[in-house]
Amino acid sequence: MKKIVTRCLTLGGLLAASLIWPLATSSLNAYAASTEWVKVHGGAVRLISEGGTQNGLYSVGLEFSMEPGWHTYWRNPGEAGIPPVMTADGSRNLAVFKVGFPIPERHDDGFSTTLIYHDQIVLPLDVAAGQTDQPVQLNLQVAFGICNDICVPGEAALSLSLEPGSPPDRTSRLLIERDKNLVPQVVDAGSSSIVSLERMGTETPATLEVSAKVSSVDPAGLDLFADGPEGSYVGVPVFQNLENGIATWTLSLRGLKGKEDGSQLMLVLKDGSKTEESWHPIARPLLDNGG
Structure with missing residues (x-):
């Protein structure tokens, strides 16, 4: 599966690279509409899903929840910061994996202008099954920056089974659609x-x-x-x-x-x-x- 990279460490990233944050993992049973939250310094991250499908196309979201004053970055972080890096290595029955990036906000800290998300954001993920009548096992590895006065790297390994016949999840659908509407x-x-x-x-x-x-x-x-x-x-x-x-x-x-x-x-x-x-x-x- 192709690696999805949004360009590398800049000044803030070089600072964060000197820190070490352990890799966390989360997985639930086959019918769960979301993973458990994986906590990182300044926030948490999880996978959510709208539920089952009959055509093999799934609407999934990578949800970030950040503590007050903390933020993460767009695909290009701007003049500083750490961009998100995602891979779906080890996934099963996965034919398409596409990440959407909602419009960011500018953030000027007096030294640099960065492009950020704060509070809560869902990155919409379009997922397609290779065999539409079979489940997709989505295994997502994500690395990202999360910053306040300092930047620290966050990492998580998230696993979610997407079943054709699983029930819809209205709350996840609303969250995904809210931010999918902000994708250009x-x-x-x-x-x-x-x-x-x-x-x-x-x-x-x-x-x-x-x-x-x-x-x-x-x-x-x-x-x-x-x-x-x-x-x-x-x-x-x-x-x-x-x-x-x-x-x-x-x-x-x-x-x-x-x-x-x-x-x-x-x-x-x-x-x-x-x-x-x-x-x-x-x-x-x-x-x-x-x-």
Whole structure:
């Protein structure tokens, strides 16, 4: 099963790497709609499920519950922090495993801007069975950062049996659907609200001016987030202007992982209640030496 990685340790992660947190495990019987909570410093994590299915497609969630003042990170943590890393190694009858990331919030601690979740968040997991009439044994290993004044690594091994005939769980369904609605809609670059990516100056790596057509008239309703291929360390876009329905941000391409022919930049636009995700090609000359 493919490893799902959202880019590596940054400044906060380097601090956390010096700490050791033991691996915890949790599993329940075949008909449970959730695992037990696995407690970590500053919070807890578990798996939840909406229940059985007749077509082999399951709606599952990785639920984080954090103590007041604590937070965890989006797929790209920003200028510091530890991104989540998930694998489903050892799962049985698992054909598809896809993680959704709800829109994060910006957090400025006076030293860096990070992209976070706080209080409670569910990362929706789309799971498909190889044989639809047989159960899926989902074994999830997750490593993540959880931070307050300091960052510490959290780890858990979570196991949940997904049965075709298991009863529905209304509470889990509401929690999963609540945050699944915050996962950006994926659109093609040509049909996205991003209207231009223009280079600013001549420095390498390039700084881009990203322009988007928006419906919000108040900048408070807008935000832009960025990520790249695995191995990237993309920064946080900086808002510049909103005029005549066009919003602009600047973004350095430093840390964007490249290949010989260039790279891809993921942009997530928040425009009021509308969110969208699109990937955009980046030409090789705009990248740093080797990405």
